[in-house]
Amino acid sequence: MCGIFGYIGEESASEMTALGLFILQHRGQESCGIAVSDGKKLKLIKEMGYVKxxxxxxxxxxxxxxxxxxxxxxxxxxxxxxxxxxxxxxxTLSGPAYAFASNGDVANYRKLRKKYESKGVFFHTDNDGELLGRMLVYKIEREGKRIIDAVEELMEEVNGAYSALFLTTHRIYAFRDPWGFRPMVFGRTEKGFAIASESVAMDIIRAKEWREIEPAELLIISKEGVEGVKFDEEKLRRGRKTRAHCSFEIIYFARPDSYQYGQFVHDKRVLLGEKLAEKDSVEVDAVVPVPDSSNFMALGYARKRNIPLCFGLIRSHYIGRTFIKPSQSIRDESVRQKFNPLYRFFHNKRIVLVDDSIVRGTTIRKIVRMIKGAGAKEVHVRIASPPVRFPCRYGIDTPTFEELIANRMEIDDIRKYIEADSLMYLTVEELQDVLDEPENFCYACFNGKYPVLEEE
Ligand code: SF4
Structure with missing residues (x-):
């Protein structure tokens, strides 16, 4: 998962972009960078680390x-x-330089990389963003294609998720894959145009108006204005009628103050909590969220069942999200440092602990232990999504079957492993009840029905 931001206009483009990236920091914390054009040449800064x-x-x-x-x-x-x-x-040898950034993951990466290597394209990395960028540049520079045609051809060849920005000396080309896996919005500010992974960035840069970029849509943005091209998304999806927005963005990844796939993330998280409450009757004294991503789910649950919502876990905001730390040892360390229970609050209480998802099971197990160690009598875990049983192939780090606890264990075994008194998930159907246009979402990590296969 990643975040992208672009700006073109009268203000300092790199300052605006740094601000946009800062707002999107929750989408990726390993590295960051900016490529900028002054109309003659492109410059680049990138490094490992946080935006600030x-x-x-x-x-x-x-x-x-x-x-x-x-x-x-x-x-x-x-x-x-x-x-x-x-x-x-x-x-390029002929002079112009280009820059490329994308969010997503290309399912047929290996096949395409081999194809372009056999045409003489040399790759410096093993990143799919480089593949997409070099594919475009090959088509433009070596085959003499117009950028619009190169983008359409790329959409015909690539299977998978990509919300992308392509920078030339004078323009930004913004486009989204035909399945619409990852979000991307376009907005106008007082003095220019901006593109961002999430609408929350538009709020912060004070965009006057903004909208979502459609799947299979290309925007060509210059200082003077914007032109749009909408390709035939169904044809580019190889005939598949429905889109495949990532439902996990709504559940976990996006900021709650973002609007994506035609819906407000915050509202959907509250409804997911309500949905859990509708089928639950366990007797408890308080509802506690695992902060921050589950706060609104816990709010929905607590309101629906008329049980007090209590912020019994205090989260340090100076540690990254545990889910997006790349190795298990780093993740373990983060959990211990990240949450601290309010000891006096938990004493002798029966608790519903609401979380957005369980991926590996290691974090929630530590939290349940922590709460019981603080004196809770019972801890009932409620998960506002279905069990994650399959790895994502479109850009979220759930890489192997073995790492997914719901792939290895039945629900009651998971309950025992995490040391909870009871455990409840939503079903895929209940998740679908909450989403608008549920047929246009991907649920592959829950049900294994991958909308795009590697070599389709
Ligand atoms: S597999 Fe899951 S995480 Fe990946 S795109 Fe589909 S819903 Fe999102």
Missing amino acids: EVLYQERIEELDGYAAIGHVRYPTRGKPTLENSQPHLIE
Whole structure:
């Protein structure tokens, strides 16, 4: 999972982009970077680390220009190294340079990489963003294609998830895959245009208006204005009628103050909590969320059942999200440092603990132990999503079957493992009841029905 942001206009493009990336930091914390154009040449800064550490004021002042694209990375395809971080700067022998940044994961990466290597394209990384960028540049520079045609051809060849930004010296090309896996929005500010992974960035940069970019839509954005091209999304999906928005974005990944896939994330999280409450009758004294991503689910649950909502777990905000730390040892360390229970609150209480999902089971187990250690009499775990049984192939780090606890264990065994007194999940059907246009979502990590296969 990653976040992308682009800006073109009269304000400092790199400052606007650094601000946008800062707002999207929750989408990736391993590395970040900005590529900027002053109308003649492109410059790039990227490094491992948080936006505030890498893209500080003095540094971005060196990046003068009116068009920029930026990226925060959370690694899925390719190791967490500087080479694999984005944007990718692609220089050509004939002069022009391009930059590319994307969010998602290409399912047929290996096949396409081999195909383009056999055409003489040389890759410097094992990142799918580089593959997409070099595919476009090959079509433009070697085959002499117009950028619009190159993007359409790329959509015909690539299977999988990509919300992408392509920077030339004068324009930004923004496009989204035909399945619409990952979100992306376009907005106008007082003095320019912006593109972001999530609408929350539009709020912060004070966009006057914004909208979602459609699947299979390409926007060509210059200082002067914007043109749009909408390709035939159904044809580009190889005949599949429905889209495949990531339901996990609504459950966990997106900020609750974002609007995506035609719905408000916050509202859907409250409804997911209500849905859990509707089928629950356990007698407890309080509902406690695992902060922050489950707060609104716990609110919905507590309101529906008329049980007090209590913030009994205090979260440190100076540690990254546990789910998106790339190795188990780092994850373990983070959990211990991240949550602390209010000891006096839990004493002798029966608790419903609401969480958005269980992936590996390690975090929730530690939290249940922590709460019981603080004196809770009973801890009933309620998960506002179905069991995650299958790895994601479209950009979220649930990489192997073995790591997914719901793939290895039945629900009651999971309950025993996490040391809870009871455990309840939503079903896929209940999740679908909550979403608008549920047929247009991907649920593959819950039901194994992958909307796009590797070599389709
Ligand atoms: S498999 Fe799961 S995480 Fe991946 S795109 Fe589909 S719903 Fe989202």
